[in-house]
Amino acid sequence: MRIVLINPFYPISETPSPPLGLAFLAAALERAGNEVKILDCVVFPFSQDVLATLMREFKPHLAGATAVTMTVDHALDVLDRVKALDPSVTTMIGGPHATFRAAEILKSCNQVDVVACGEGEETIVAMVRALENGVPWKQVPGIAFREGRQLKMTALPPLADLNELAPPARHLIALGRYRALGMPVSMTTSRGCPFKCIFCVGRKMVGATVRYRDPVRVVDEMQGLSTLGFHQINLADDLFTANRRHCLAVCDEILERGLKVNWTSFARVDTVSRQTLERMRRAGCTTVSFGVESGSPEMLRRIKKGITLDQVVQAVQLCLDCGLDPHTSFILGLPGETPETLAQTLAFGERLKAMGVNHGFHILAPFPGTDVRERIDDYDLSILSDDWRQYHANRAIIRTAGVAPETMDAIVIDGERQFDRWLADIGRRRETGEATDVAVWPLVRLEHTVVIYDLMMKGLVEKKGFWRAGASDTADARGVERLIRRVSGELDHPQTRIRAAIEFAVDNRYLERNNAKGLICWSWKDYL
Known part of the structure; x- marks a missing residue:
């Protein structure tokens, strides 16, 4: 089966790291023979068009979102949009907030079919098998769901041996974006x-x-x-x-x-x-x-x-x-x-x-x-x-x-x-000139992070980072000057700061230039 896992928006000021919990869930699903994608709204711009494209091309059978209390509203909004695009998709939410507000979510959020309570690796694999084989949901451990007008919950003890877990499927996460942001x-x-x-x-x-x-x-x-x-x-x-x-x-x-x-x-x-x-x-x-x-x-x-x-x-x-x-x-x-x-x-x-x-x-x-x-x-x-x-x-x-x-x-x-x-x-x-480079670095890195995050969440490299190669590009061996010019008008940062951040990203290979068929294309190195 095909499963999309959703990492809802979380502000960069909270220093987010790549979604480890989703990586464990994805690994468990892949080991069970499923196809998985992760929709990461933390380091990618989210829109209705982005979701519609994913739904049309991937055609998931199950959409699962994780959420802490601060992110649950966005998680529920994304699941609502999923249901609107394809009502046949089973929707699931998990994480600490959903675990302890399962009944409230099921009573008030029609876009949610099932809540995963507690640790999710065994639960989500069992849920997928139940969907695939027509197994009653009451046989799926660790969930809350509706049965008619009643709410039902099934028990799941904590996994006894953590060594049974598959290694986190970090290949499905755009680790390169988190790295570029200094997370x-x-x-x-x-x-x-x-x-x-x-x-x-x-x-x-x-x-x-x-x-x-x-x-x-x-x-x-x-x-x-x-x-x-x-x-x-x-x-x-x-x-x-x-x-x-x-x-x-x-x-x-x-x-x-x-x-x-x-x-x-x-x-x-x-x-x-x-x-x-x-x-x-x-x-x-x-x-x-x-x-x-x-x-x-x-x-x-x-x-x-x-x-x-x-x-x-x-x-x-x-x-x-x-x-x-x-x-x-x-x-x-x-x-x-x-x-x-x-x-x-x-x-x-x-x-x-x-x-x-x-x-x-x-x-x-x-x-x-x-x-x-x-x-x-x-x-x-x-x-x-x-x-x-x-x-x-x-x-x-x-x-x-x-x-x-x-x-x-x-x-x-x-x-x-x-x-x-x-x-x-x-x-x-x-x-x-009183401070050493080491002393200045925390401020410089923060400035780079702010600009890079803005570039990512406005999709500017994707929108502005490709053009037909010309003579000026031959003189500018790295192609950085033209990229800086093309994105600067969309950013509310000093020009010197934009330049420094982009050159930093290029020098560290967070941003990569590719030449193909007479085109210059810039892109983030998303997957490591």
């Missing part, structure tokens, strides 16, 4: 989280028991990714350091192979030691991210975080001692938040900053499935919006009894302004 590529070494934080759906989504991949398979995948030119690999495990033996085994496998690769991971402050961090650094880890959440001991107790501030200080100092870059994040507006607890959090953030540790503030987003949302009456929280597009955690959509949303917004906005001032200072020092 990282992600992979996992485990699934599951044993902790009970009230603001997170991880434990409910992938289970409390952590399941681990064979370290040899993990490093095989890392080795393959290391050849693709990404600046870093993000280990997207909920908690890479949950099991010390597994963590060290992965590091030792990297070291034994002599593999040189930069990677990052998530950790809890109570699961790291000097030995673990030193081994991680030697194996290529550059950054460890810790969720601290609050600088108030009382708040940490309320949210069932299970850590102390002393453990935070000890963990980040160990990272610094071992040559790792620790990042810490905080969540404002958790249950019981008061002006006093906010002040404690801000003060603790300043303490970490004085140690040389980066930190950032987000605001609680009460995602479906989280304890704070499902038991809202037990907490002093008010949810101000169910506009899912606002669930990006950068502006307040909640209030507590003691803290207004404007207060939390002001803290996050101040952090954004500090970042803007940092960039402006780099720009000033660039103009005066």
Whole structure:
């Protein structure tokens, strides 16, 4: 059968990585003998014409979309368009939001035929077989669907052995576009989280028991990714350091192979030691991210975080001692938040900053499935919006009894302004010649990313990047000058910035020139 998998729009400001979950689903489907395409609305411009062409040429039997809360509206819109173009196509949606709002989606969204709940690899293969063979849907594990006027759900335990999964089908993803944008590529070494934080759906989504991949398979995948030119690999495990033996085994496998690769991971402050961090650094880890959440001991107790501030200080100092870059994040507006607890959090953030540790503030987003949302009456929280597009955690959509949303917004906005001032200072020092190339690079790379993203999402290389070769093209060996001229009128960026970004993309072979039958054609190197 033919299946199209949909990655809905997600803003570039959120640093998206190639859709790993869809790559796992596609791999499972291909291994079962199906034909799969991925419609990626993150790095390609989406339109009705684009979808209509795909539907006409590919003729899918099943269209499946993934969605987090912030992207669910776009996912549902695309599925609605699919149904309008071909009502015979079975439509499916999965991901965290759909898993915990399955009944709501089926009641209110006629364009959705079935919801995949939890891990999707086994489910989507079983769904395709059911469609192919006329099997009743109640025999498909891990779905919610309509049966007459009733909603039905089937159970699916978490996959016991992750080594049974087919390697992610990244050949179906335009990895080259993510690479050109400076985004990282992600992979996992485990699934599951044993902790009970009230603001997170991880434990409910992938289970409390952590399941681990064979370290040899993990490093095989890392080795393959290391050849693709990404600046870093993000280990997207909920908690890479949950099991010390597994963590060290992965590091030792990297070291034994002599593999040189930069990677990052998530950790809890109570699961790291000097030995673990030193081994991680030697194996290529550059950054460890810790969720601290609050600088108030009382708040940490309320949210069932299970850590102390002393453990935070000890963990980040160990990272610094071992040559790792620790990042810490905080969540404002958790249950019981008061002006006093906010002040404690801000003060603790300043303490970490004085140690040389980066930190950032987000605001609680009460995602479906989280304890704070499902038991809202037990907490002093008010949810101000169910506009899912606002669930990006950068502006307040909640209030507590003691803290207004404007207060939390002001803290996050101040952090954004500090970042803007940092960039402006780099720009000033660039103009005066005070800054080194290394110091200037974060600003330069950001400028390149903004221009390249604009080129991609306006489809300008596809629209303007081909012409009949002439004498001027012979003089311009790379053909860059004419490309710059042709796209510049469509971009609202300084000419120098457009030129720098395009030359950067050409020099790094993110953009490629092909000559055929007297035509010069420029294109993004999409597939690696």
